[in-house]
Amino acid sequence: MSVNPVPITAPEVFNAADYLVYRRVAEGDGNRVALVHPGGQHSYAAVAEQVRAAAAGLAALGVRPEERVMFFASDSAELVAGLLGAMHLGAVAVPVSTMLTAEDLAGLLLDSRARVLVTSAEFVDAVRPAVATLVAARAGLAALAPDLAAVVTIGATPDQFAVPALAWSELLIGGIGTAAPVYPSWADSPALWLYTSGTTGSPKAAMHRHGSIRYVCETYGQQVLGIRPEDRCFSVAKLFFAYGIGNSLFFPFSVGAAAVLEPGRPTPELVAEVVRRHRPTLFFGVPTFYSALLASSIPDETFAGVRQGASAGEPLPATLFSRMRDRFGFEVLDGIGSTEALHIFLSNVPGAVRPGSSGSPVPGYAVQLRDELDGSVISETDRPGALYVSGESLASGYWCRAETTRRAFQGEWLRTGDTYQRNADGSYSYLGRSDDMIKAGGIWVSPTEVEARLLEHPDVVEVAVVGVPDQAGLDKPVAAVVVRSGAGVGEDELVEFCRAGLAAFKRPRRVLLVEALPKTATGKLRRYLVRASLTSGQVLAPEGRVVSGR
Structure with a gap:
């Protein structure tokens, strides 16, 4: 008996290397500058x-x-x-x-x-x-x-x-x-693995598809940044970060723009020199580095050629946005992305920034806030909820982490682990990681709100607010603060500064001056280390080391 073969329909053939580099040559961009680096x-x-x-x-x-x-x-x-x-x-x-x-x-x-x-x-x-x-x-x-x-x-x-x-x-x-x-x-073939930072557990590889690379270029890259062939991109975040590989490879190569690469550890002085020499038009940083720029003595005209800045990794406080714009003359678009989403999925847009917020969903993505207890979708404004995101750039899962994959990837949605609220204007504001919220006196307190107030003080460079148990075992907000070199501000003065700008239940019960805050390789605050050290009566020294209490 003869059997008719079942016709096979092959998926779309798509290779990210062809999309990013060979397509450029085929379209006549072979002589355009692709990379600028110390060697030429x-x-x-x-x-x-x-x-x-x-x-x-x-x-x-x-x-x-x-x-x-x-x-x-x-x-x-x-x-x-x-x-x-x-x-x-x-x-x-x-x-x-x-x-x-x-x-x-x-x-x-x-x-x-x-x-x-x-x-x-x-x-x-x-x-x-x-x-x-x-x-x-x-x-x-x-x-x-x-x-x-x-x-x-x-x-x-x-x-x-x-x-x-x-x-x-x-x-x-x-x-x-x-x-x-x-x-x-195929578009769904594996192309790239990115290991998460592993700040609270062992690192795990988020598996990304060839098609996801095209997707982030055509959404955030083109519809938010508005990247064009004449642009030059310079990113403080390196190529091994999800944020950095988009900034310095995917986005510029998708349109024939140039990427400026610097292998050295980014300091304000080194970055200023690279910016002066190569004149990037798009600058990508993280809040910690923007704070370092503002605390430095580099010339105010350093970034005169930058038409747009971007920030991710952690929330950009409103005061840093304003100070960057007022001193260096360019607007920083704050947003949130994740290793699992490959790049930014919530962002402010040029000319319509709501300082202190992460903006609105990037075209091509949807977000939901869900109640932590029953999982119901939150529709009202100003109510905290767990942030979920949906979009075609989400990882297909974690390599050899089946149980972890099931918890994080739920159908078309990714549970980000962040707590957000939706504002009346449709923007979203970060309140902390889901396990970072502090319940003080029976009322939820967002660490980021307290941190934003402390950062308004001219002598404060960095701050981390965590819940530390008092003598009764109840969590109270405590702030670890790094102040600018030579500043004479004291701990009691900073508590009073918070008292003047925050509701009584939100103000930190103590402010501790520390030499440095511990961070991940991506520049994110390792809040759990701050919490552990302050709870045990220890203090933080340079490079985030924990030393004996004083």
Whole structure:
């Protein structure tokens, strides 16, 4: 008996490397500047050539579609070529934080089962013990293959590794003249994994699709930023962050604009020098860095060429928005995104900023506020609720974290873990993480509201408000404050400053002056460390270290 074959309809073929770089060359942008960096600049044609060679070199190492290539490297043209080269092959690019310890890196290599690790000269001393640890661990875990087969070094001699290693230049030479066609991935094929910061638990990889990259470019990039080919983008956040990879790769390459890359640790002085030299038109920062800029002595005209600023990672207080605009002359669009959503999904828009809010949903996204107890959707304004978001850029889940995936991804919705309220004008205001809200005297207090008041004081640089149990075991708001160098303001004065601008139940019961606040690699406040240290009577020293109480 003959059987008629069932017709197969193939999904849309879409590869993010083709969308971001080869499309630019095909549309006549080959001679346009794509990357500006300390070593010079690269055109789109030059980047395309490097991406093809990197893809062929990775293929020669045995990398196959959907296998992972991890990147532990500083921002550079080589990193861009490597990320896109992996996507070209249909492999999964996994950029990770360069602030990881050797032990942390070994854990992510084991978790991801990466086939190749690419690193740069600054980090080889951490990579060598990490690879050695991995090799030792896998001796009793042979079932975890495929596992790390090679290390590729950018700007460093590839020696003394526990696995085969080669230099980036050797990788490219091995790929030159070798056919490595663009893999016919689908829009839903895996392209990119981004590990969450893991501030309250072990890091987990959010898995993103090729199509999600196009989606964030066509929503936030084009409809909020209004990015155009003449723009130059400079991001304080690095390429291994979800925020940074959008700012410095996805958005500019989607329209033929240029990205300014700086591998060094961002300080106000270094950033000011880069801005003066390369004249970016779009500047991306985080609230902590904007605060540092305002506390610095860099010239007020430094950002004269910037037409638009953006902020994410944590809420931008209204006072920082006003001070940035008044001193440096550009407007900062505050928004909220997440690693799981790939980029910003709630944002203010140019010319219509509501200071102190995260703005409104980015076109293409929907948000809901839900009651924490019964899950019902909150429709009224000024009522706190758990924030949920829906949109096509949401991750498909967490790698090998089934239970965690089920809790966070609920149908088309992602539970963000943030508490928000909707304002009368349709904008949304951040109230804290769901477990950060403080119930003082039976009334909920938002830490961010108290922090915003303290930041209005001219001597306050940074602040964190947490709930600390009093003698009766009841939580009361307590503020840890970093003041500007040389300031003579005292703790009692800051309490009185809050008393004058906040309802009595919201004011901090104590203000403690500290030297620094602990942060994640993305610059977000590690509030749980502040809470733990203040609860135990300890204080915070530089780099967020905890030392004995005084």
